[in-house]
Amino acid sequence: MLAFATIGSAALYLLFIWLLSAAGAAWMADRKGYTERVGLLFGLVLSLIGFIIVLLLPGRPGSVWKLEGAFPNPGARRPLGIPALGPATGADTPEATGPALPDPTDAPPPSDTPAPPPSDTSAVSPPPSDTSPAPPPDGDAQAPS
Numbered sequence: 001m002l003a004f005a006t007i008g009s010a011a012l013y014l015l016f017i018w019l020l021s022a023a024g025a026a027w028m029a030d031r032k033g034y035t036e037r038v039g040l041l042f043g044l045v046l047s048l049i050g051f052i053i054v055l056l057l058p059g060r061p062g063s064v065w066k067l068e069g070a071f072p073n074p075g076a077r078r079p080l081g082i083p084a085l086g087p088a089t090g091a092d093t094p095e096a097t098g099p100a101l102p103d104p105t106d107a108p109p110p111s112d113t114p115a116p117p118p119s120d121t122s123a124v125s126p127p128p129s130d131t132s133p134a135p136p137p138d139g140d141a142q143a144p145s
Helices: 009-031 036-046 048-056 064-068
Strands: none
Touching: 009 036, 009 048, 009 064, 036 048
């Protein structure tokens, strides 16, 4: 019997190596300051040898490779001023503010004056006034006459 869909395990492993080397070379080229296309080209055309070539490329000045090192460190980049050892606890730590958040020291202090009444009061009916005297708290007090 003739089987057309059988490619074998070795071909499947070679396909995985080819795809992973292309993705790894693109990621490595991006970290070294080159475009991802350079790494993708080397990885797709030359497979594992292309990944090794991208690994041997020098890192450009100012690239992530030069600033952080060869492999990413999750603790190196902390957004919003969060310390590297965990969340900030205590009153002496500054409050974290981001670019979209206003600085709390620049905000004007809240005013204690009440808000002005609305200008159009004809649509709003006034609350009913209660002019009846309050009932006495106990039975001993006399009601006003």
